[in-house]
Amino acid sequence: MTNQKALVLTSGGIDSTTCLAWAVRDLGAENVLALSMFYGQKHQRELQAAADVAKWYQVKHLQLDLSNIFQFSDNALLQGSAKAIPHTDYAEQLATGDGPVSTYVPFRNGVFISVAASVAIAHGCNRLYYGAHADDAAGFAYPDCSEAFNHAMAEAIKQGTGGQLKLIAPFVQDNKAGVIAHGLHFGVPYHLTWSCYEGGAEPCGECGTCRDRQEAFRINGVEDPLAYPQKPTNNGDETK
Amino acid sequence: MTNQKALVLTSGGIDSTTCLAWAVRDLGAENVLALSMFYGQKHQRELQAAADVAKWYQVKHLQLDLSNIFQFSDNALLQGSAKAIPHTDYAEQLATGDGPVSTYVPFRNGVFISVAASVAIAHGCNRLYYGAHADDAAGFAYPDCSEAFNHAMAEAIKQGTGGQLKLIAPFVQDNKAGVIAHGLHFGVPYHLTWSCYEGGAEPCGECGTCRDRQEAFRINGVEDPLAYPQKPTNNGDETK
Numbered sequence: 001m002t003n004q005k006a007l008v009l010t011s012g013g014i015d016s017t018t019c020l021a022w023a024v025r026d027l028g029a030e031n032v033l034a035l036s037m038f039y040g041q042k043h044q045r046e047l048q049a050a051a052d053v054a055k056w057y058q059v060k061h062l063q064l065d066l067s068n069i070f071q072f073s074d075n076a077l078l079q080g081s082a083k084a085i086p087h088t089d090y091a092e093q094l095a096t097g098d099g100p101v102s103t104y105v106p107f108r109n110g111v112f113i114s115v116a117a118s119v120a121i122a123h124g125c126n127r128l129y130y131g132a133h134a135d136d137a138a139g140f141a142y143p144d145c146s147e148a149f150n151h152a153m154a155e156a157i158k159q160g161t162g163g164q165l166k167l168i169a170p171f172v173q174d175n176k177a178g179v180i181a182h183g184l185h186f187g188v189p190y191h192l193t194w195s196c197y198e199g200g201a202e203p204c205g206e207c208g209t210c211r212d213r214q215e216a217f218r219i220n221g222v223e224d225p226l227a228y229p230q231k232p233t234n235n236g237d238e239t240k
Numbered sequence: 241m242t243n244q245k246a247l248v249l250t251s252g253g254i255d256s257t258t259c260l261a262w263a264v265r266d267l268g269a270e271n272v273l274a275l276s277m278f279y280g281q282k283h284q285r286e287l288q289a290a291a292d293v294a295k296w297y298q299v300k301h302l303q304l305d306l307s308n309i310f311q312f313s314d315n316a317l318l319q320g321s322a323k324a325i326p327h328t329d330y331a332e333q334l335a336t337g338d339g340p341v342s343t344y345v346p347f348r349n350g351v352f353i354s355v356a357a358s359v360a361i362a363h364g365c366n367r368l369y370y371g372a373h374a375d376d377a378a379g380f381a382y383p384d385c386s387e388a389f390n391h392a393m394a395e396a397i398k399q400g401t402g403g404q405l406k407l408i409a410p411f412v413q414d415n416k417a418g419v420i421a422h423g424l425h426f427g428v429p430y431h432l433t434w435s436c437y438e439g440g441a442e443p444c445g446e447c448g449t450c451r452d453r454q455e456a457f458r459i460n461g462v463e464d465p466l467a468y469p470q471k472p473t474n475n476g477d478e479t480k
Contacts, residue, residue, distance in 0.1 A: 064308055156395075
C-alpha cells in the first residue's frame with residue numbers, strides 16, 4: 001500500500017480505539033502496531049480491553065510497564081493513593097477553579113508520547129498516532145490533551161528524531177461525540193472498549209469518564225453498547 | 241531564598257554536572273533534586289559518577305530504571321547490542337552523511353525530559369534543568385540536543401503541565417568548551433565525572449566522548465583531571 005508504518009497508543013478506551021481504527025484504515029493492519037502502558041493504575045481492566053481491541057484488528061500489541069515513573073505521584077487513579085475517584089463529570093470538577101482534575105497524572109501524555117516515539121523508531125515506524133481530543137483539554141482538565149500541547153509535542157518529536165517520525169492526533173479538534181461519530185462510521189467495536197475509572201466487572205456508570213462516554217453516545221443517537229448496572233438519570237428523556 | 245524548586249537531569253558527565261552546579265548556584269542545594277536514568281547502557285560507571293556528584297553537592301539523588309523502554313533499540317550503547325562503540329569523534333562519524341550517530345538512542349532525551357517533568361511535578365518542582373549543548377546537536381549527531389528540539393520540548397512541558405513547570409537548558413547555545421568554562425568558574429568537581437562510553441576502570445581516551453571531552457579542556461587551557469591510559473596525539477602540541 002505505502003511505505004508508511006505506524007504505532008498507535010492505545011488504552012482500551014473510546015478515543016484510542018477509534019484512533020487505532022483510523023490508522024488501520026489509512027495504512028492497513030499489517031503496517032500498524034499498538035502500544036499500551038501500565039502506569040500503576042488501580043485496575044488493569046482497560047489493558048485487557050486494549051488487548052482485545054488489538055486482537056480484533058489483528059495488529060501486534062506491545063505493553064510497557066511505566067509504573068516506576070509515576071511512583072511519586074499521589075493521584076486518584078494510582079495504586080497506593082488514598083484519593084477517591086470523583087463521581088462528578090469534568091465540568092463540575094473544573095468549577096472549583098483548581099486547575100487540572102484529580103485524575104490528572106503529571107505530564108502523563110508527555111511521557112506516553114515520548115516513550116511511544118522511541119519505541120516507534122525502534123520498530124521502523126514513521127507515524128505515531130494518539131487519540132487526544134478537545135473535550136479532555138477543555139478548561140485545562142488535562143492540559144496534556146490540548147491542541148497547543150499536541151502542536152509543541154509534534155514539533156519536539158520532529159526535531160528530536162531528525163524528522164524520522166510524525167505525531168498525528170486526528171481528533172485534537174473534535175469533542176468526544178465527534179470521535180464516536182468517526183468510529184461509528186468505521187464500525188469500531190465499542191463493545192470491547194473500557195472507560196470506567198473503577199475496576200468492577202461492569203462499568204460503574206457514575207465516574208466522570210462513564211458519564212461523558214454515555215453522553216457522547218447519546219449525542220450520536222445510539223446507546224453505549226456496554227452494560228451499566230444503573231443508567232444515569234441526568235438525560236433520562238433520551239433514554240430508550 | 242526563593243520559592244523555586246528544581247529537578248536536574250544528571251548523567252555523571254561534564255554537561256549535566258555543570259548544569260547541576262548552575263541550579264545549585266541559582267537556588268541553593270536544599271531546593272535542588274538530581275535524577276539519573278538507567279536506560280540499559282552497557283556499563284553503569286556513569287551512574288556511580290552521578291551519585292558521587294550529587295553527594296558532593298549534597299542534593300537528593302533519585303534514580304529510575306527505564307531500560308524496558310529502550311529494549312527494542314539496537315544501539316551501540318545498549319546491553320544486548322552487537323554494535324561496537326565507535327572510536328572516532330562525532331565529526332568523523334557525521335562525515336558519512338547517514339544522519340544521527342550510532343550512539344543515538346531513539347528520542348532518548350525526549351523520554352528523559354518527559355519522565356523528569358512528571359517526577360519534578362510530583363516533587364513540587366517548578367523548574368527542570370538539563371545540560372544539552374550545541375556540540376551534541378551539531379550536524380544532527382543527536383537531534384534531541386538541538387535548540388529547536390529544546391524550544392519545542394519547553395513549550396510542550398509548559399502546555400502539558402498547565403504552566404506548572406519550566407524547562408531550562410542553560411548551555412543550549414554553548415559548545416562543550418563553553419560549558420567547561422562555566423564549570424571552571426563554579427569550581428565543578430570534574431574529577432568525579434565520567435564521560436567514556438566504555439566501561440573500564442579508567443576512561444579509554446579513544447571513544448568520541450573521551451576525545452571531545454579532552455579537547456574541550458584543552459581549549460580552556462587546563463588538563464582533564466581524569467587519568468587516561470594513553471593520551472591522544474591529535475593535539476599533542478598543546479599537551480603539557
